[in-house]
Amino acid sequence: MGALVIDIMSYEAGELEARETLELFGVLIKSGMAWTLQGSYGRTANELMHMGYLTTDGELTEFAEEMLGEMAAA
Template identity: 45%
Template sequence: MSSLSSASKSLMDQMIAFELGDLDEAETVSLFQQLIDDGTVWRLQGSYGRMAQQLIETGRCLLAPVSQRDYFGNVVPGRHDIEPGQPGTGQFVQEQQLSSDDLPFDPLS
């Protein structure tokens, strides 16, 4: 019988906490950045992909370091595959954080 690694258990625990609404903004962003970076988010139920896309578009998360494939085989570009300053790049994240420090965070909006 195989067992899950402690990292996988921790990730699952974080996902359960997210589903229950128990994560704060920083924890939610951290969870989704991890799911984006390893490509998992694009293979989960649609609400996770939509949340990741929202976090990318608002400058709270970066695209993954390399391109990924979603559940349907579509390519999701990596952060270095797009022009600097576009959503998903480090430059965009920095610009958004500088201009929106006081904006409220609603992970379900």
């Protein structure tokens, strides 16, 4: 749980890379915490799912993997 709190604090401070942010929201979706934290977390989780980066189960999609690969190559 401690690492999750650190990840949330890093997200709030704008210190996470794109992959880390998607992985964090994946964990929050899987655990259900995305819907119990302040509203912006649920809205962001919904947006990431709507945009096709995360599944409703909190898994990264192929689209997200492709996008992250392209970012790494640039």
